[in-house]
Amino acid sequence: VQWHAADLLDENQARRLMQIVAPSHWLHLAWCPTIPGQFWSNLENIHWVRASLGLFEAFEQNGGQRAVFAGTCAEYDWDFGFCRENHTLLRPTTLYGIAKHSLHGLLREWAAQKAISLAWGRVFFLYGPGEHPNKLVASLCRALIKGEIAHCSEGTQRRDFLHVFDAATAFVALLESEAQGAFNVASGQANSVRELAQMLGELTGRGDLLKFGLPSPEAPFVVADVARLRDEIGWMPRYALEAGLRQTLNWWREMNQHDETTH
Amino acid sequence: VQWHAADLLDENQARRLMQIVAPSHWLHLAWCPTIPGQFWSNLENIHWVRASLGLFEAFEQNGGQRAVFAGTCAEYDWDFGFCRENHTLLRPTTLYGIAKHSLHGLLREWAAQKAISLAWGRVFFLYGPGEHPNKLVASLCRALIKGEIAHCSEGTQRRDFLHVFDAATAFVALLESEAQGAFNVASGQANSVRELAQMLGELTGRGDLLKFGLPSPEAPFVVADVARLRDEIGWMPRYALEAGLRQTLNWWREMNQHDETTH
Numbered sequence: 001v002q003w004h005a006a007d008l009l010d011e012n013q014a015r016r017l018m019q020i021v022a023p024s025h026w027l028h029l030a031w032c033p034t035i036p037g038q039f040w041s042n043l044e045n046i047h048w049v050r051a052s053l054g055l056f057e058a059f060e061q062n063g064g065q066r067a068v069f070a071g072t073c074a075e076y077d078w079d080f081g082f083c084r085e086n087h088t089l090l091r092p093t094t095l096y097g098i099a100k101h102s103l104h105g106l107l108r109e110w111a112a113q114k115a116i117s118l119a120w121g122r123v124f125f126l127y128g129p130g131e132h133p134n135k136l137v138a139s140l141c142r143a144l145i146k147g148e149i150a151h152c153s154e155g156t157q158r159r160d161f162l163h164v165f166d167a168a169t170a171f172v173a174l175l176e177s178e179a180q181g182a183f184n185v186a187s188g189q190a191n192s193v194r195e196l197a198q199m200l201g202e203l204t205g206r207g208d209l210l211k212f213g214l215p216s217p218e219a220p221f222v223v224a225d226v227a228r229l230r231d232e233i234g235w236m237p238r239y240a241l242e243a244g245l246r247q248t249l250n251w252w253r254e255m256n257q258h259d260e261t262t263h
Numbered sequence: 264v265q266w267h268a269a270d271l272l273d274e275n276q277a278r279r280l281m282q283i284v285a286p287s288h289w290l291h292l293a294w295c296p297t298i299p300g301q302f303w304s305n306l307e308n309i310h311w312v313r314a315s316l317g318l319f320e321a322f323e324q325n326g327g328q329r330a331v332f333a334g335t336c337a338e339y340d341w342d343f344g345f346c347r348e349n350h351t352l353l354r355p356t357t358l359y360g361i362a363k364h365s366l367h368g369l370l371r372e373w374a375a376q377k378a379i380s381l382a383w384g385r386v387f388f389l390y391g392p393g394e395h396p397n398k399l400v401a402s403l404c405r406a407l408i409k410g411e412i413a414h415c416s417e418g419t420q421r422r423d424f425l426h427v428f429d430a431a432t433a434f435v436a437l438l439e440s441e442a443q444g445a446f447n448v449a450s451g452q453a454n455s456v457r458e459l460a461q462m463l464g465e466l467t468g469r470g471d472l473l474k475f476g477l478p479s480p481e482a483p484f485v486v487a488d489v490a491r492l493r494d495e496i497g498w499m500p501r502y503a504l505e506a507g508l509r510q511t512l513n514w515w516r517e518m519n520q521h522d523e524t525t526h
Binding site for chain 1: 304306309312313316317352353354355358361362364365366368369372373376
């Protein structure tokens with residue numbers, strides 16, 4: 001592995017990077033950070049659309065052949081709940097979803113005309129080591145480890161959760177394949193937020209700290225069909241939800257001990 | 264009127280222009296030329312998305328208050344035929360439609376966050392002086408004036424035709440209003456291509472030159488609801504179809520005489 005440092009939002013730096021590396025294969029994950037409550041409407045989403053189009057142009061001009069980009073489940077119309085790549089209506093309502101969906105629409109046509117092979121991985125609900133401490137799984141892990149009350153919604157909304165390590169293997173599998181178009185990057189499993197919280201309660205023995213509250217106004221069901229990823233790419237997730245949560249809990253325990261040691 | 268020359272696809276020139284003019288109101292019509300058979304999939308559509316986002320940023324940074332952009336009826340899903348701004352599904356299938364629709368999605372959020380007033384005029388089927396000679400009305404006018412056979416499809420597909428002068432007054436009316444969101448720029452009338460061709464045949468007395476052919480594979484019906492433009496903006500078209508075609512025929516006759524005089 002060779003690392004190159006560059007600010008991809010700076011068009012000149014981005015172009016120079018593509019000239020130096022001249023990659024045949026390109027996995028594009030860079031975007032504004034998914035800080036809870038901010039990234040959905042962050043105007044940086046627009047800057048990343050512009051930057052990504054500029055990068056794609058440089059990729060194409062420097063001999064690029066195969067590109068895989070990260071999209072999002074927020075491209076789908078969540079009123080339909082069960083998300084299938086080539087069936088479910090795409091009608092994003094957030095700037096994040098609009099930006100990703102717009103980028104895909106433009107790149108798909110661009111790639112087709114330049115004979116570049118393009119796949120688009122629509123990421124569902126990730127959790128695991130390294131995520132923002134205020135996101136759902138991270139905040140539950142931190143509270144339960146520290147013995148603090150964890151406030152939740154009623155938690156009836158069901159989501160498709162995937163461990164971040166499995167998302168990584170899915171993107172690598174996509175990059176190494178020749179398959180084109182949109183692929184859900186997800187587990188295909190529907191778990192309620194309440195089930196997930198209770199699993200963490202059992203794993204820590206502190207289910208008593210979970211306080212479920214008011215009904216959530218969120219979409220009741222957002223789950224992926226993963227047939228394309230499974231059948232066309234041959235990818236399978238390594239972590240079932242409980243195993244993935246255990247791994248994540250252990251990571252937060254280590255972080256916590258590290259914090260206590262250094263303070 | 265003061266003219267400024269600049270290549271808007273050159274980010275530095277575009278930014279400098281916005282700095283020099285620092286407009287409070289901005290009507291953005293610039294895009295790649297609508298050359299029949301080319302513009303639907305022209306990759307320049309993507310460059311115009313990038314350029315338009317850069318221009319909008321410069322407009323905002325230089326004190327801009329009100330912007331009106333040209334969108335397209337190709338943003339709608341034509342399977343639904345009757346196009347209403349806030350009802351009909353938006354599912355463009357061409358790069359031109361995707362590019363315009365993507366730009367609107369991004370700008371709408373950007374404008375809202377920066378308190379810029381934004382309207383988006385979705386242009387339907389324009390005709391009139393100055394259009395590309397191979398477009399429908401232009402090619403029919405030229406053939407009938409010159410006494411040449413005019414080959415058409417069966418012509419049963421119905422469209423919403425608008426004279427380009429009326430499109431201009433609609434955009435000016437939009438710019439001078441405070442209304443936001445999408446507005447169809449159209450006549451609201453449904454005429455078949457066959458009806459239009461026959462009107463030109465009658466106006467020239469050369470209907471015998473019209474040769475209608477095979478059924479068209481195109482969408483059977485693409486017509487706008489113009490209630491928003493009429494009721495919220497108070498705009499009315501000046502030209503009914505026949506009057507608009509007469510005006511256009513006269514313009515092509517003058518062009519033709521000019522050609523004959525100069526050759």
